[in-house]
Amino acid sequence: MALSFLLTVLCLPPLAFGLGQTPTISFTQGAIQLAGGNSLTTLFLGSNEFPGVQRAGGDLSADFGRVTGKNLTINTGDFSASDTSPSSGPVIIVGTIGKCKLIDSLVAAGKIDVSKISGQWESFQSQIVANPMPGLSSALVIAGSDKRGTIYGIYDVSEQIGVSPWYWFADVATTQQSQIYALDIVKTQGPPSVKYRGIFLNDEQPALTNWVKEKYGGVGYVSGFYVRVFELLLRLRANYLWPTMWDSMFNLDDTKNPQLADSYGIVMGTSHTEPLMRSTKEQQKYVSGSWDWSTNKAKVISFLTDGAKRAKPYESLFTMGMRGSGDTGSSTLTADSLSDVIKSQQSILSSVISNNLSSIPQMWCLYKEVGGYYQKGMTVPNEITLLWSDDNNGNMQRLPISSELSRSSGAGVYYHFDYVGDPRNYKWINTISLEKTWEQMHLTYERGARQIWIVNVGDLKPLEVPISHFLDMAYDMTLYQSPTSTQTWLSQWATREFGSGVSAAAASIMDRYGMYANRRKYELLDQSIYSIVNYNEADTVLNQWQVLVSDAQAVYNSLSPAAQPSFFEMVLHPSKAGYILHQLYIATAKNALYAGQQRVSAATQGDLAVTAYAQDSALSTTYHKLLGGKWNHMMDQTHIGYTSWQQPSANSMPTLKWPAPSTKGQPGVAVDGGSSTHSLPSMNPYGPRSRWIDIYSTSNSSSTFTVSSDAWVILTPSSGTLKAPGDATDQRVQVSIDWTNAPAGSSTSQIAVVAGTTSVTVSLPLQNVNVPSDFAGFVESDMTISIEPEHYTSVTSSATASYGIIPGYGRTLSGVTLFPVATSTQTAPDSPKLTYNIYVFTATTASITIHLAPSLNTDSSRPLTYAISIDNDAPTKAQYVPITQLGTLPSTWSESVKNAGAKYITKHAVTAGPHVLNLWALEPGVVFQKIVIDLGGVRTSYLGPPESMRVGSGFNDA
Numbered sequence: 003m004a005l006s007f008l009l010t011v012l013c014l015p016p017l018a019f020g021l022g023q024t025p026t027i028s029f030t031q032g033a034i035q036l037a038g039g040n041s042l043t044t045l046f047l048g049s050n051e052f053p054g055v056q057r058a059g060g061d062l063s064a065d066f067g068r069v070t071g072k073n074l075t076i077n078t079g080d081f082s083a084s085d086t087s088p089s090s091g092p093v094i095i096v097g098t099i100g101k102c103k104l105i106d107s108l109v110a111a112g113k114i115d116v117s118k119i120s121g122q123w124e125s126f127q128s129q130i131v132a133n134p135m136p137g138l139s140s141a142l143v144i145a146g147s148d149k150r151g152t153i154y155g156i157y158d159v160s161e162q163i164g165v166s167p168w169y170w171f172a173d174v175a176t177t178q179q180s181q182i183y184a185l186d187i188v189k190t191q192g193p194p195s196v197k198y199r200g201i202f203l204n205d206e207q208p209a210l211t212n213w214v215k216e217k218y219g220g221v222g223y224v225s226g227f228y229v230r231v232f233e234l235l236l237r238l239r240a241n242y243l244w245p246t247m248w249d250s251m252f253n254l255d256d257t258k259n260p261q262l263a264d265s266y267g268i269v270m271g272t273s274h275t276e277p278l279m280r281s282t283k284e285q286q287k288y289v290s291g292s293w294d295w296s297t298n299k300a301k302v303i304s305f306l307t308d309g310a311k312r313a314k315p316y317e318s319l320f321t322m323g324m325r326g327s328g329d330t331g332s333s334t335l336t337a338d339s340l341s342d343v344i345k346s347q348q349s350i351l352s353s354v355i356s357n358n359l360s361s362i363p364q365m366w367c368l369y370k371e372v373g374g375y376y377q378k379g380m381t382v383p384n385e386i387t388l389l390w391s392d393d394n395n396g397n398m399q400r401l402p403i404s405s406e407l408s409r410s411s412g413a414g415v416y417y418h419f420d421y422v423g424d425p426r427n428y429k430w431i432n433t434i435s436l437e438k439t440w441e442q443m444h445l446t447y448e449r450g451a452r453q454i455w456i457v458n459v460g461d462l463k464p465l466e467v468p469i470s471h472f473l474d475m476a477y478d479m480t481l482y483q484s485p486t487s488t489q490t491w492l493s494q495w496a497t498r499e500f501g502s503g504v505s506a507a508a509a510s511i512m513d514r515y516g517m518y519a520n521r522r523k524y525e526l527l528d529q530s531i532y533s534i535v536n537y538n539e540a541d542t543v544l545n546q547w548q549v550l551v552s553d554a555q556a557v558y559n560s561l562s563p564a565a566q567p568s569f570f571e572m573v574l575h576p577s578k579a580g581y582i583l584h585q586l587y588i589a590t591a592k593n594a595l596y597a598g599q600q601r602v603s604a605a606t607q608g609d610l611a612v613t614a615y616a617q618d619s620a621l622s623t624t625y626h627k628l629l630g631g632k633w634n635h636m637m638d639q640t641h642i643g644y645t646s647w648q649q650p651s652a653n654s655m656p657t658l659k660w661p662a663p664s665t666k667g668q669p670g671v672a673v674d675g676g677s678s679t680h681s682l683p684s685m686n687p688y689g690p691r692s693r694w695i696d697i698y699s700t701s702n703s704s705s706t707f708t709v710s711s712d713a714w715v716i717l718t719p720s721s722g723t724l725k726a727p728g729d730a731t732d733q734r735v736q737v738s739i740d741w742t743n744a745p746a747g748s749s750t751s752q753i754a755v756v757a758g759t760t761s762v763t764v765s766l767p768l769q770n771v772n773v774p775s776d777f778a779g780f781v782e783s784d785m786t787i788s789i790e791p792e793h794y795t796s797v798t799s800s801a802t803a804s805y806g807i808i809p810g811y812g813r814t815l816s817g818v819t820l821f822p823v824a825t826s827t828q829t830a831p832d833s834p835k836l837t838y839n840i841y842v843f844t845a846t847t848a849s850i851t852i853h854l855a856p857s858l859n860t861d862s863s864r865p866l867t868y869a870i871s872i873d874n875d876a877p878t879k880a881q882y883v884p885i886t887q888l889g890t891l892p893s894t895w896s897e898s899v900k901n902a903g904a905k906y907i908t909k910h911a912v913t914a915g916p917h918v919l920n921l922w923a924l925e926p927g928v929v930f931q932k933i934v935i936d937l938g939g940v941r942t943s944y945l946g947p948p949e950s951m952r953v954g955s956g957f958n959d960a
């Protein structure tokens with residue numbers, strides 16, 4: 003009985019489309035039929051309601067229209083629970099406690115109990131109420147604790163019936179439903195995990211600005227644009243916005259902007275560099291004299307006072323403090339003068355807004371150099387939230403320390419999914435690893451920065467997925483406590499946007515995409531990154547992208563025409579764009595190498611690069627033509643041809659070489675590993691199964707080749723023809739070994755390559771060795787052992803800390819880190835430890851490189867440190883991120899950010915035979931990404947050697 007009940011429940015189609023939240027809606031059954039019954043559903047919205055609630059109610063009505071073809075009927079009569087209902091049902095009653103007579107009278111009559119949400123920030127309760135009014139047998143009642151609580155309650159239904167928050171901004175299709183039901187459950191939601199949750203539209207030229215110009219009549223960032231953003235934010239359960247500011251003035255470009263923001267329910271702010279609600283452009287245009295506290299204080303005060311006066315009627319979160327002109331550091335401000343700035347700003351707020359400063363939301367962003375003033379001992383008034391910043395690349399620079407946790411206005415973070423600046427801009431398309439965002443925001447939340455989360459989202463559009471993820475975590479972090487929560491989120495996201503039929507495939511694509519794109523920002527990619535001679539690295543990476551695109555194309559092809567545009571925008575386009583860029587640079591790298599070898603096929607690679615370059619631009623055109631040009635200009639951003647941190651003015655083709663084939667040149671030979679003396683990397687039974695030898699034409703004449711060696715050296719093919727000109731000008735010969743017949747121990751096989759009149763001897767060192775049959779672990783090959791940290795042999799934990807795996811984290815497989823992240827400093831050797839059995843053939847001093855997350859020291863008294871040892875040696879401590887003053891980045895930072903990972907090397911003597919590598923994370927926040935043991939053979943590559951072979955059993959294999 004129990005089992006069949008369970009199966010029935012599991013086999014029901016997913017209730018509805020809400021992402022992560024408790025369902026209150028079903029398409030198959032429920033307590034009240036809201037669509038598909040005999041009568042149309044009426045929405046009761048009291049006349050006294052907030053305009054923002056009235057407006058969102060209109061959206062709910064229209065959302066029913068989008069899904070069922072029939073809008074809700076809205077009745078704004080000011081009823082009480084004792085009045086006879088003007089409708090006998092179905093009815094949805096929506097209202098804010100204290101603002102809606104019907105809700106208040108239902109509470110008074112004991113028909114709903116709102117004690118869990120009453121007085122709470124942005125909370126709501128949704129339930130079925132029997133006999134709410136005479137003449138009405140039941141209704142779905144959604145009561146909000148405040149304006150936005152009610153609005154989120156409304157959009158909670160919209161999302162569940164199938165209207166994605168991205169229905170307009172990412173064209174997510176609505177699935178038509180013939181029936182919609184309200185479930186008989188009481189849902190209590192809120193308050194949100196983070197109080198102020200928002201985005202910063204920034205770096206908005208060229209894409210967003212050109213688009214806005216075209217769509218909104220060339221008059222700038224007007225309210226027609228902003229109301230779309232406000233609605234999107236509310237549907238995403240956000241509440242806070244920093245408007246565009248490169249060349250715009252939110253409050254002046256369209257005077258309806260601030261009034262509409264407030265009436266929608268959006269809390270306006272300004273960026274970290276724009277105090278008291280006045281934009282940078284206003285600073286430049288309207289301060290009489292210069293924007294300088296030391297020389298022009300009175301005029302600056304009067305300018306700021308006007309900002310406070312203008313903002314007074316609206317809900318605002320005031321940026322405090324000051325920087326130099328136009329988002330730069332100031333040359334004249336000191337910690338003392340900055341204290342004076344803040345004191346003056348607070349006195350403006352008390353005289354203009356309220357003398358109760360605690361009632362005025364304020365924040366001070368410790369961005370870049372500003373942190374330096376704080377470090378010098380500035381005291382910041384308790385009413386001001388400290389807004390900690392990342393390093394512009396997603397690594398938090400600082401989080402609250404214990405002495406700051408009692409501040410009444412708490413702490414927040416300013417985070418980046420887009421950036422303009424050193425070491426390089428990234429503002430073209432999505433490059434975000436959601437797992438990394440989760441890891442840093444989870445840390446942020448657990449470390450107590452919960453007042454404000456704001457993220458720089460560039461042009462908004464190509465970052466739909468990371469924006470959703472960030473705001474969902476900010477709304478309800480309780481759902482995202484597990485290191486596997488990102489995969490869960492992705493599958494729920496994919497279900498909501500594209501349907502359950504393709505959700506597993508779409509989630510897997512985006513999970514892989516995030517890893518591939520995060521390995522190196524597109525703007526930092528060039529022909530020098532992935533190795534084309536070692537570990538087949540470039541081809542492996544390119545193949546991963548190709549599989550990604552073919553998976554994405556298959557899902558795209560399976561979708562209805564209505565669902566294809568959104569899938570293109572969020573999944574297929576970035577996958578293709580990333581693939582094309584990798585094709586471009588890898589073909590360019592091969593072109594250069596081959597040209598140096600006089601290979602005829604240098605031209606083939608040149609042609610591939612030219613094609614990829616053209617495809618890049620064609621793909622942008624496809625994006626721009628989508629849906630009749632709806633998103634024209636959104637891909638205007640240049641992204642090929644960077645030479646400094648700043649974007650190039652136009653894309654430019656990397657330099658290609660076109661060697662002219664001679665008539666007489668004889669074939670050439672190149673080997674795996676790139677040795678100029680034709681020595682292949684050594685092989686043993688525990689390394690890659692094959693190596694390769696390239697035989698290639700350097701002229702237009704055809705030639706035949708043969709390769710031969712010892713009987714145990716298998717050469718495929720062992721003979722053939724290089725056709726030239728033509729498409730078979732190169733031949734790759736795979737070299738593998740029949741180990742049962744190879745000589746025991748060390749030997750060197752010579753491989754004779756004869757092609758035309760060319761005769762080359764390739765040498766191949768062999769070690770026909772075996773590990774003892776009772777050994778289980780990683781085995782050396784080519785004087786290298788490479789390990790994915792999640793494949794540990796054993797792990798220990800303590801009462802207060804244990805290791806967890808973050809799947810999809812980092813550059814190759816996953817990350818391993820300590821949980822809970824609020825745990826104390828650990829002490830090797832007794833603290834939780836990871837061990838890896840390894841088998842070494844080469845006695846030497848090994849260099850062990852640990853690849854780690856590029857994270858920074860968020861508490862300088864507890865710098866990120868790990869410990870490492872071999873066998874029973876004393877642990878060596880490795881503090882791999884230097885401690886710096888707040889506002890200054892460590893010397894290792896630039897390389898770590900570019901490479902999406904830090905590296906640190908320790909040296910350890912090892913003898914031949916089995917050993918145990920011990921690894922300890924000594925602080926939470928240390929995330930292991932890869933372990934590379936160099937016994938003398940590690941070759942140049944970007945991602946490090948592929949993982950070594952494991953023999954035996956007993957590893958963790960998640």
Ligand SMILES: *[C@@H]1O[C@H](CO)[C@@H](O)[C@H](O)[C@H]1NC(C)=O
Pocket residue numbers: 060063064067071072073
């Ligand atoms: C539903 O309401 C929206 C917004 O008011 C309106 O544009 C649309 O035409 C209505 N649809 C129907 C089917 O009445």
Ligand SMILES: *[C@@H]1O[C@H](CO)[C@@H](O)[C@H](O)[C@H]1NC(C)=O
Pocket residue numbers: 358359360361
């Ligand atoms: C000042 O405002 C805070 C926050 O709104 C409130 O808790 C406090 O009671 C107010 N103080 C006075 C004296 O009104």
Ligand SMILES: *[C@@H]1O[C@H](CO)[C@@H](O)[C@H](O)[C@H]1NC(C)=O
Pocket residue numbers: 663664665702727
């Ligand atoms: C080699 O072949 C190409 C393609 O057929 C041709 O364009 C080129 O002129 C030839 N070069 C020589 C030296 O014969």
